[in-house]
Amino acid sequence: MSEPRRAAAETETQAGALAAALARPEPPPLMREQALETVKDAIISGRLPPGTRLIEREMCAALGVSRSIVREVIRQLEADRLVQVAAHRGPRVAELTAKTAREIYDLRAELEVLLVKDFIRNAADIEVTQLVALAPEVAAAAAANDIDDLVVIMRHFYGVLVVGADNTVAADILETLHARISRLRVLAMSEPGRISCSVREISEIVAAVEARDPARAEVATRAYVNAARDAALRQIARG
């Protein structure tokens, strides 16, 4: 009984390896996905500020796609809470109140703590090394006061974290939260003194991860996210 099943399992494994090796990461991109990415990026970067009306016809013209596509994209952005849609009134880029921002940061803290702990538990040594290698990069970008570069490096940081933590559910949700506060994060980083402070906090997280010390990592991660939250809320309060 086990002979044929073993054989089947073997061919399956081989096929799986083949598929993985040959998988094209870029199957002919769907219009819908390109359009979604374009609009999402425009919102996240702030080129479409909160409150902006997203009129279907204009979106069609701007994106070069049909209304069908635009409407599907809107539905996805709505589900991600990046746009708010009132019936018969059309979608607008979502506003971010202080209350909502606080809620997002508080939940973000829990998610990042969860991910860092999972990273400590699940990540291979090479992934830990990758994370450790990012700490000096963060420091360098901070020293140069290059916020754009810092954003890129932090995105990389979270990329390594997410892969090593191997927790898709938490990673997906954290990504939606990050998207919602992305403008705010950049704003908060431009607060004088915030950058050098966050460098220290991130270094501490990395050090705790390197030591594979979950309790220490939790404290460090909470400190980092809470400080970011307070800076963000100050920015909102200033208008």
Place this chain on the structure above:
Amino acid sequence: MSEPRRAAAETETQAGALAAALARPEPPPLMREQALETVKDAIISGRLPPGTRLIEREMCAALGVSRSIVREVIRQLEADRLVQVAAHRGPRVAELTAKTAREIYDLRAELEVLLVKDFIRNAADIEVTQLVALAPEVAAAAAANDIDDLVVIMRHFYGVLVVGADNTVAADILETLHARISRLRVLAMSEPGRISCSVREISEIVAAVEARDPARAEVATRAYVNAARDAALRQIARG
């Protein structure tokens, strides 16, 4: 300067109150929302089991709507992770692996802890009373072994919790997680002995909330969700 503004604010407030009082909670329901709710309910209840293909034309016929609507609905379900869509291959009701289930339950624990703590901090006394009043109902339904009733009561329980906690972000995300594991939750509840166990755990949560003791509530909530997780994973393991 403040006089006219006060007057304006007053009429605005009055108008707002009127609008709130007369607001029909049911503005002519959009086809798309009805369709979404119908499909979502079918998935959550298990009438559309995981893996089921959702063919556009068939959905149109079944729901009595056009393809535009069906496709918009699919996009929303995709964003909620209730369906998985492969390009050119169409959507299927999402499968739930043991790994994903574990991740969902672990995150659910964090979210419910967060919400319970917020409830303790923010809820009015009357809301605490409402929650306390649900404990005996849970016990009664459990004693009668009426799982359907228990599901309804637990939905009510979370409704009260969410309103009192006043944390929309966490509530929304918890709702999507609950949706993804809803079949599993029912399955887990049918495990012999699980119900009476969960009654005790829920009573302890309620007692901790009534005492407004966050630390105790956290312990109780974790115990409840972790027990639910273990029961759920056992069900998955059994096939």
Place this chain on the structure above:
DNA sequence: CCTCTTTTTTTGTCAGACAATCTGACCGTA
């Protein structure tokens, strides 16, 4: 200045079309 109409804009929905792609059946060959 406020209020009531009338237009204009925009959304919500449908129907039909067509190319690109996937699936499964069929078929010849070794």
Place this chain on the structure above:
DNA sequence: TACGGTCAGATTGTCTGACAAAAAAAGAGG
């Protein structure tokens, strides 16, 4: 029989055009 190749049908991805209903804007009148 097992395997690789071909072809027709099914299905998705996308576009266009249409129209009723709702909301917003513009005018008219007091």
